[in-house]
Amino acid sequence: VAEAWDVSRFAVELSVLAEDEVDGLVRYLAGKPRLPFRYLSIHGPSKGRQMPEAELVDALVELSRWGHAVVMHPDTMEDPGAYRRLGRALAIENMDARKDGGRTVGELKPFFTELPEAGFCFDIAHAWSIDESMDVGRELLDAFRFRLRHLHVSSLAAELHHVPLSKEHEVLFAPLLRRCVDVPWILEAPLRGE
Amino acid sequence: VEGSPLDRLAAESGRSFPTLLKARERTRAGLADRRERLAKLDHDGDVSVVLMGSWGRAEVTSGSDDDFMLLVHGHERAETDRIASAFVKHGAADAGGRALGAYDAVLALIDDDARRMELEGTTRGTARQSAAFLEISRLGDEIQQGLLALLFETATLPRLVREYGIF
Numbered sequence: 441v442a443e444a445w446d447v448s449r450f451a452v453e454l455s456v457l458a459e460d461e462v463d464g465l466v467r468y469l470a471g472k473p474r475l476p477f478r479y480l481s482i483h484g485p486s487k488g489r490q491m492p493e494a495e496l497v498d499a500l501v502e503l504s505r506w507g508h509a510v511v512m513h514p515d516t517m518e519d520p521g522a523y524r525r526l527g528r529a530l531a532i533e534n535m536d537a538r539k540d541g542g543r544t545v546g547e548l549k550p551f552f553t554e555l556p557e558a559g560f561c562f563d564i565a566h567a568w569s570i571d572e573s574m575d576v577g578r579e580l581l582d583a584f585r586f587r588l589r590h591l592h593v594s595s596l597a598a599e600l601h602h603v604p605l606s607k608e609h610e611v612l613f614a615p616l617l618r619r620c621v622d623v624p625w626i627l628e629a630p631l632r633g634e
Numbered sequence: 635v636e637g638s639p640l641d642r643l644a645a646e647s648g649r650s651f652p653t654l655l656k657a658r659e660r661t662r663a664g665l666a667d668r669r670e671r672l673a674k675l676d677h678d679g680d681v682s683v684v685l686m687g688s689w690g691r692a693e694v695t696s697g698s699d700d701d702f703m704l705l706v707h708g709h710e711r712a713e714t715d716r717i718a719s720a721f722v723k724h725g726a727a728d729a730g731g732r733a734l735g736a737y738d739a740v741l742a743l744i745d746d747d748a749r750r751m752e753l754e755g756t757t758r759g760t761a762r763q764s765a766a767f768l769e770i771s772r773l774g775d776e777i778q779q780g781l782l783a784l785l786f787e788t789a790t791l792p793r794l795v796r797e798y799g800i801f
Contacts, residue, residue: 479775505762508772528739528769585728586735589776622729622783 441475447631451479451590451624453511459491462499469506479624480507481531481561481590486516493522504529509589511561514542520554531559531589534580536566536600543570545583552587559589562620564613565596565628577616591620594628604632654693661694675794676723680707721780724788733780736773743770 444452452475456462465482469475482503489496500523504510509531517523523530532551535542542548543566552558562584567577581588594602595609605613605627617625644650665685672683682705688698711719714734721730743749743766752766761767785795 505768508775527765528772581728586731588728588732619728621787622726622732622779624779 445476447627449477451481451626452477453481453483453626454507455483456485456503458488459485459496459499461485462496462503466499466502466506469503479590481509481511481624481626482507484510484512484516486513489516493518497522497525501525509559509561513539514548514551515539517551520551523558524555527557528559530555530557531561533561533563533592534566536563536596537569538600544576545579548580548584552584558587560584560587561590561592562588563592563628564616565592565594565602565609568609568612569596569600574612574616577613581616581619585619588620588623590624590626591617592628593617593625602628604629606632657688657693657695661689661692664694665689676790678706681705682707717781717784720791721784724784724791726784726788729780729783729787733777733784736776736780740770740773740777743773 441452441454454465454469456465462485469480484500484503485496491499500510500512504526508529510526510529511531511533512523513535514520514532515535517532532542532548532555534544534548537543542551548560552560560580562577562580564577567580568574570576593605593613595604595606597603640651640654668683668685684703684705686701686703688694689700689702714737718730718734721727721733744753749766752764753770756764756767761771784791785799786792
């Protein structure tokens with residue numbers, strides 16, 4: 441948190457790596473002093489899901505009381521309709537090339553149809569991993585722009601993990617980023633060293 | 635006697651009115667200055683800025699303020715129309731769609747009797763347990779984000795906001 445505070449006092453995203461961390465995070469966020477960021481996103485568990493989905497949604501609803509958005513990966517949602525209770529707090533993130541679904545407009549549309557209030561978390565590097573021309577990214581933004589809640593911004597290394605935004609990608613992504621200046625940007629890697 | 639009725643009265647009565655005449659000159663110069671500056675601002679052709687009070691009486695002094703109203707020719711424009719127009723005009727349609735979409739959702743929430751009752755019964759102590767409060771709070775933040783982007787992230791408005799914006 442202190443490191444994030446040094447980068448920006450505007451927005452932060454806290455991740456729940458595993459389901460059993462949810463309760464601890466709720467206690468942390470409910471404690472005082474409150475986190476000072478103006479926008480708080482919470483990334484739901486994305487790996488090793490074991491908890492029954494209804495129980496996980498209960499925990500996420502409790503967690504959502506302390507943040508602006510709860511981000512979920514569509515490939516971890518077995519029954520999307522179960523997440524309807526999160527309402528506008530839920531944000532669904534587009535996936536990268538390693539995943540089998542949730543990557544394009546066609547693959548995400550069924551989730552948003554099932555979850556009419558859900559928002560869109562646009563991971564611009566994930567879109568790049570699908571299509572380096574950024575046409576897929578443009579299509580995602582065109583289709584879901586009115587659901588857009590916040591961005592994930594970074595570049596991706598060869599094995600698709602997040603790395604600081606490269607100068608090349610900064611230029612490539614700029615036309616899409618300019619359409620998103622009103623929503624928070626979460627940096628998924630440290631700032632680029634100059 | 636040439637000039638205004640005040641000039642004629644001065645001539646016939648032998649009483650001069652130097653402060654009134656100075657105020658008239660100050661008003662004339664001030665109007666010219668404001669016309670020139672306002673004309674440089676981006677504006678609709680059917681909008682008039684009407685100055686009132688001492689400006690209307692041509693009695694502007696160093697202590698006068700600028701009381702004014704905006705007159706728009708044609709149909710009355712709803713506030714949301716003016717805001718929507720600004721988003722479109724300044725190339726921020728996406729942000730405008732999100733901001734006014736959030737506002738639309740606020741109205742829908744307020745129009746829902748059960749949720750409105752829930753809001754009315756919410757206190758500081760119960761706020762985080764109220765789904766309606768949390769939702770309207772998020773919507774408020776989304777509206778604010780959109781308006782801030784319009785005012786501070788578009789190409790031309792930030793300069794005008796810096797000069798004329800009052801919050």
